[in-house]
């Protein structure tokens with residue numbers, strides 16, 4: 001059954017259970033790869049790398065060539081959206097993203113932009129990758145969820161609990177909603193354009209979903225992801241969408257139903273019993289602790305085995321519970337793949 005020419009990740013997104021779960025890793029193109037570091041050193045800045053199709057295509061394909069993952073994820077960043085909106089965005093070595101914090105006046109002045117025009121090089125990257133990707137490899141596009149993108153726009157950087165955006169949302173919910181709706185609408189257009197350029201499926205990263213209380217989670221995470229999902233599916237019928245509300249805890253359980261996403265990406269703190277329950281409703285993705293890949297050995301093997309034993313009998317896309325870290329040894333990634341694929 002596994003010999004079907006259809007892409008393994010797409011089959012699982014269609015609800016099938018495969019004997020060997022397909023695998024890709026969040027941040028699989030990145031600093032743990034020497035070939036990435038070498039291209040990165042050639043680019044003027046991180047955003048230049050994202051906006052130079054020739055380089056971005058190469059970086060997207062690097063982990064596919066080296067490891068033969070079942071999916072390639074477009075090389076770009078969630079913060080190209082604020083950049084396209086005219087906000088200042090830069091990435092500093094060791095500091096992560098730095099943005100010009102947005103205030104009330106700047107929110108009121110924001111306008112919808114033609115994302116196909118602004119992010120043309122990224123869409124060219126999607127087309128270029130599509131043309132070079134092996135037939136069996138799924139091409140994933142992505143965007144950040146409005147809440148997560150807004151946390152960076154408001155604070156101007158990542159903070160430990162994204163308090164600036166949470167406070168803004170309590171103090172001025174109407175204006176905050178306006179900001180998030182705008183991000184959602186632009187992100188939906190951006191995902192539609194990625195599908196049209198050749199993406200098979202997309203992932204919506206809500207990396208900061210875990211800092212909100214139940215009420216705010218529904219208001220700022222669930223509702224806005226639903227808005228994107230509905231808008232994308234009105235153009236791309238049956239679009240396959242993976243939602244990743246990192247840190248959502250107990251709120252994970254109803255996420256698929258509330259947002260309409262096809263599959264739910266789980267972080268490593270989600271108990272496997274909860275994951276198994278969620279899997280009765282549809283495909284799931286995850287959820288190995290990225291530090292098990294750094295540690296290797298028994299920690300790695302046991303983590304993999306527990307996931308495969310508990311979740312391998314249902315629709316599963318094997319992944320980490322968050323991005324692979326720069327410290328992860330390549331030999332451990334090889335070991336992970338060998339253990340999954342036998």
Ligand code: CP3
Nearest residue numbers: 026027028029030073074075076077078096097205207323
């Ligand atoms: O391989 C892939 O996963 C595709 C490319 C990708 C990147 N960022 C490249 C990147 C994807 C899907 C992202 C998503 C992203 N970006 C998220 C959501 C996922 C997550 O990790 O929570 C977030 C929150 C961002 C914002 C962002 N970009 C941060 C916080 C940082 C700094 C932290 C870090 O790892 O350096 C970035 C920079 C970034 N994005 C790098 C890469 C490869 C490293 C920058 C460099 O090479 O100099």
